[in-house]
Amino acid sequence: MENLSDLLLIRRQKLQKIIDLGINPFPNRVKRTHTITDLIEHKEDYLKKAEKVIITGRLIAMRRQGKIGFANLMDESGKIQLYVRKDELGEENYELFKLLDLGDFLQVAGSCFLTQRGEYSVKAENIKILGKNLRPVPTVKEKIVAGEKQRYDEFADIELRYRKRYLDLLLNPQIKQNFVLRAQIIREIRNFLDKRGFLEVDTPILQPLYGGAFAKPFVTHHNSLNIDLYLRIAIELYLKRLIVGGFEKVYEIGKTFRNEGMDRNHNPEFTLLELYEAYADYNDIMDLTENLIRSTAEKVLNKKVINFQGQEINFNDPWRRASMLDLIEQETGFDVSDFDFERIKTFCDKKGIEIEPSATTGKLIEAIFEHFVEKKLIQPTFVTDFPKDISPLAKANPDNPQLAERFELFINGDEFANAFTELNDPIDQRQRLEAQAKLRELGDVEASVVDEDFLESLEYGMPPTGGLGIGIDRLIMLFTDNTSIKEVILFPQMKPEK
């Protein structure tokens, strides 16, 4: 700490010296005629024309050499070398140059030329400071060895990278790319849906009741209404109200909050896409999901087959569709289609699958699926027809009333989407929610609560509807080949430092 304040003190002293020279270290006005990449892309032109250019950026390297100096300036578009001569700048301006630190923002006027070593550079005629750095930025050095870029003293501490993301972005340009891709993916999803006539909407994040998923909510309080409100755990129930209201295709991409554990796949706030299409069922939604993800990969990554952690994921071939019960039987030889609670429970006990006391038959089946099947689904697979009792918002399968018309999409052993033929029978829906409420009384803290306002809306009539939810962060992890959700969320939740 002592040492750090020394470093900080030195910067503040330099700041004062700059002010004493009559220079404003934080001026309001800036002039820039070119980005650095402009200069690089039209290198030949600027070398020939010797035209005067003004560039801006952050000082990221400095090699002073008596009465001359070399420096590297970086703007968002790229980096370029500056060549600075005392006899070119003049006494006063060179005095400023000598007071600069790495991390300062500069406006540099000059012209392009090649150094003796052949490096394309800007010969500075005037340097203006645009913002003084007061805290040393960690230095990462790069050297080109046999055409390969080697990095030294990389800013690599994972904890620091997440806690000080601005430094991570500044010092690790490849990290920035994750977030550029993130933006492109989300934009492409919007394009895809907009083109198909979906309307993007915004529904409440603060909700008097929460629903649409099994999860523990965050609770907050509204002072003037004097009521507790919940941060939404899903978007579902409000979007369905919009389908009741006559919109036929709606979607929302937004933050959702679940008050649960955090790990490489879970952040307490995450981005969810939900969409609802009237007069569609879960088969239609499977087609839509497949097209959405394939076309996003094609548009953003320009690929139909991607590589994730060394594993090829093929989005191109028609995606496998298999029912949960069939998959379980294939993997285990055990047939659960009779829904015999005792028999299935015995199987779970024998296989060492732990079950909560409040578990229903459907939960047992799901547990078997998760234990034996899930991780084996590497190529995109729609797992269809879930037990009805764990799918309280999905319509029953007409061929088997124990099952619901629901699918989840699995890729590389992880869940990417969850969708149903939505239940639009208000009486059935009430019974299902009341069954959930009963589970809740028995101690299942994640069971749904009864949302009377939602049930009332269904009584006015909701058309047959297909609905879909996709975890956007996980999709971005897949597309950017990252195994931690923290790598695709700019400011992931961290415990406060003590």
Place this chain on the structure above:
RNA sequence: GGUCCAGUAACUCAGUGGUAGAGUAUCUGCCUUUUAAGCAGAGAGUCGAUGGUUCGAGUCCAUCCUGGAUCACCA
């Protein structure tokens, strides 16, 4: 929450019980085409925290904090 691993200078790291180290960064000096610039010198640390063992602890032990991996949990 369980298990394992890590935490030493601003950054990257070395240091297996005996005087806290290196490179980079910073500061001073020299240097008019360098590029991980160079040369010479200097300053910089509550070794994550708290206890303990010991003549002596960065090092061994315990507890805690933070992060990571993994398992459990979790649509």
